Amino acid sequence: MPIKTKLVSIIERAQVLKASDIHFILKDDQMLVQFRTGVLMIPHETISISLYHQLLAYIKFQAALTLTHPRQPQSGLLRLETTETTHFARVSILPTSHYQSLVLRLINHQQKKTLDEIPYFIQNADVLKDMAAMQAGLILISGPTGSGKTTTTYAFIDYLKQHLGKSIVTIEDPVEYQQPDIVQMQVNESVGMTYDVGIKEILRHDPDVIIIGEIRDVQTAHQALRAAFTGHLVISTVHAKNVVGTIHRLRDLGLSVQELEQAIVGIVNQRLIQKEDERKAVFEICFGEQLDDLFSNLHQGHLDSLPYKTIDEELYQCHHVN
Template identity: 40%
Template sequence: MNPAETMSKKILQYAIGQDASDIHFSPLSKQTDIYLRIQGNRIFYKTIPTSTYQLLLTFYKFTSAMDIGETRKPQNGTITFQFADQFFDLRLSTLPVKQMESLAIRILPQQEGLSLHQLFLFPNQLHHLLSWITRRSGLILINGPTGSGKTTMLYAILHALQRQKSFQTITLEDPIEKDLEQVLQVQINEKAGITYQSGFKAALRHDPDIIMVGEIRDSPTAKFALEASLSGHLVLSTIHASHALGTLYRLKSLGLMMTDLQQALIAIASIQLIPFETVKHGLKRAAILELLDESLLSTYFQKDVNWQIKKYHSFTHLRKKAFAYGFITKETFLDLQE
């Protein structure tokens, strides 16, 4: 085992042991700082000489099938790493900075993920979600910042659906973050001509019951998702928006008509992870959701000015509720308010 491989193993094992989701290498002129993303916080880990980092970067680029000689363009690659009895997919991304390249590694556990029951801070929000996924057609959207658990939630939903019944399920992902049994997973590869749009067209020819789109990024993908949901398919996807209501404005900016959305949308969930202490496992994170279900959406589309007074619970309301119930400390509550 060469020195770069040995160092890589130590860094990865430490990061996994700390339950880190990401590793950031930030190169300076003579040193490179390494940070870990743990429970949503970016925490300093250690400093290594930049000369050592260059050897480490070369090792990562070689093992993940990147172009070692290319330093002027961003690159992506994937490595499988085993620690103890668990396997992890490592998603690597380089970014040119000044005369060097920074490196970010996303750590994706491949063992069976959390169930839906383990994801939510408030059980009643889970009950709402379970009622949505009993529908045979329509559009369910999840939004939230990077690392908030959108894909984890989608995988958990698909797992719950497959346990109910044998559905023909197809996913379009960039990248595929975890292998799912009894699910047809399509890796988006724009260089090879496999875009979300072309993948959508091909998926519809496979008679799917459920289609999961990793992310609605542009107008054509949004329109395909809408058309599929209106033609008898259950479509699940994520979209970037600041909050649940902001999703509607985002969809409108992508060219979708509110009249079509009124027919297709089952619900919108905006996700935020908040840290809380557990007796058995210490600090963990669970999801709170801003929920727009059909009843709220219908009153919104009807332009009822009082649509959100009684039922719509914002993140501010939910954080106050978590603090009142003793799920989070006052310090955590104040930090989340900032």
């Protein structure tokens, strides 16, 4: 079976099972192919190591990754065209002591959603739109891996572009959804295009809104803050388990509470939950007076009572609604 055909068959089976990721794991003398569906890992099949090496080389080539540095972590975007459709996946390759570990995060361009379509509780859509209407400041979208942060980010982009007529520039790693009428930059650390460098260049490009794929290091955190302070609306994602954890994560990256209070205009933490035949986002949202009260509590050194519904309280309400 040709390598492309084999890869397409794996991806299409994962899509049938509504998997979010495909993992290739070394097990004994073979590679185990597993699908992630929510919190479960479903074994699919085992393939030979030689076939895995062929698949890996093919994926690297298609995703424009290097074939010559097997000890180097790599990430990129796989675009795989067939006669019927085009498959997209985010590629992550990590070197281990014995082999190169591969994970594919499946991207479904047909599942792009608007701010009205994402929330489990529809009233949250109006709050998200109010955030998008802010003229300047930092909006943070947080949650664990697989919680829908990217989908929410692109819904913000769509609303800002279609309804508010904003000039938007993004810097992403990788660019997952090609968008008309906006400028999208791709992180490429091998040529020095990091988040940090990219944000500096974006500030010269006269955008209304800057989208940063993820704040994950000290330099990016400080550049995001600088952009927010210079009159831009900045939207970015952060890995954190709740709103307070989002603030703690940025403090770990060297930002003070005072700086965050001046820059942040809204924080959204989210999880995905099944509602009928589709997945919806449950949000912990801190915005407006709630955000002011949260920072007041932080300055006083106590967080015994939070001025908004926590993500656990929102999930509890979802289960009782069901």
